[in-house]
Amino acid sequence: MELSDLELILLWQRGENKAFEVIYKRYATRLLGIAMQKTGDRELSEEIIQDVFMCMYKQKNTVSQLSSVMAYLYVLLKNRILDAYRHQLVQRKYEDHLAYTATEVDYSTISTIETRDLEKQLCIEIEKLPPQCRTVFKLSRQQYLPNKEIAALLKISENTVEQHMRKALRLLRGSLLDYEKSLAILLFLHLRK
CATH class of the missing domain: 1.10.10.10 (Winged helix-like DNA-binding domain superfamily/Winged helix DNA-binding domain)
Incomplete structure (x- = not known):
């Protein structure tokens, strides 16, 4: 006989870690599918799922008040995906800034090298x-x-x-x-x- 989510949570809160594993196996694949649709990145999706279940694990004492484990996990998933999008946006902005800055540095470096070369050539020609x-x-x-x-x-x-x-x-x-x-x-x- 299959236990309900609430029964599993109560067992887990009493110290039965196998109950948490059952909850994980029950929802991880479904959540991974949702995360993959949203991110298009399997590795990132797997990290997000691990983070979602770690968050649930840390809130062990308060999860018994949930009406739906899937709804709770889905909200956690949605928030982690939004965090990942924000992180990617910040990272892209940083990379764009680096590319822009590097281009400026490259031009100034090239200009400095060209000036030095021209000065050397001028000295040669003067002689x-x-x-x-x-x-x-x-x-x-x-x-x-x-x-x-x-x-x-x-x-x-x-x-x-x-x-x-x-x-x-x-x-x-x-x-x-x-x-x-x-x-x-x-x-x-x-x-x-």
């Missing part, structure tokens, strides 16, 4: 300038001397200083333009992979 042109450029752009002081220091006219600067800038612009094109091609090829 390739003709000697007098290089000297004038370094005095002007690295030591910030005015043309008049550069002319006096190198014993050349200000006009010659200006000519060397124009030549240096033209040569550097040309070589860095080639570098930028190469960099753009490499970046394009990298992004296509």
Whole structure:
């Protein structure tokens, strides 16, 4: 003869743990089916069912006042599923935030690397300038001397200083333009992979 839910609960409250196992076996499969329909995730559904029965187990002393064990378990299930949805929503928001933040960091990191590479390339190209042109450029752009002081220091006219600067800038612009094109091609090829 099969015992009713109320009889099982009373036995369980008196210390008969087998009675709780019977209640578990009676409702776990049905609840799992409901949870699977709602979540679409078997592993999550199984965790939720375990949580539902753990909650019932912790409320051992108050469950005898229930009119329907299935209704009670269903309410617990519904609340746990809603908790799982909320948790997933928070997790998605966090992942979206991380993705957005990571993208910002990636762009700033790429920008920093590109700037460093460009500075290195500029130094290389400066060293390739003709000697007098290089000297004038370094005095002007690295030591910030005015043309008049550069002319006096190198014993050349200000006009010659200006000519060397124009030549240096033209040569550097040309070589860095080639570098930028190469960099753009490499970046394009990298992004296509």
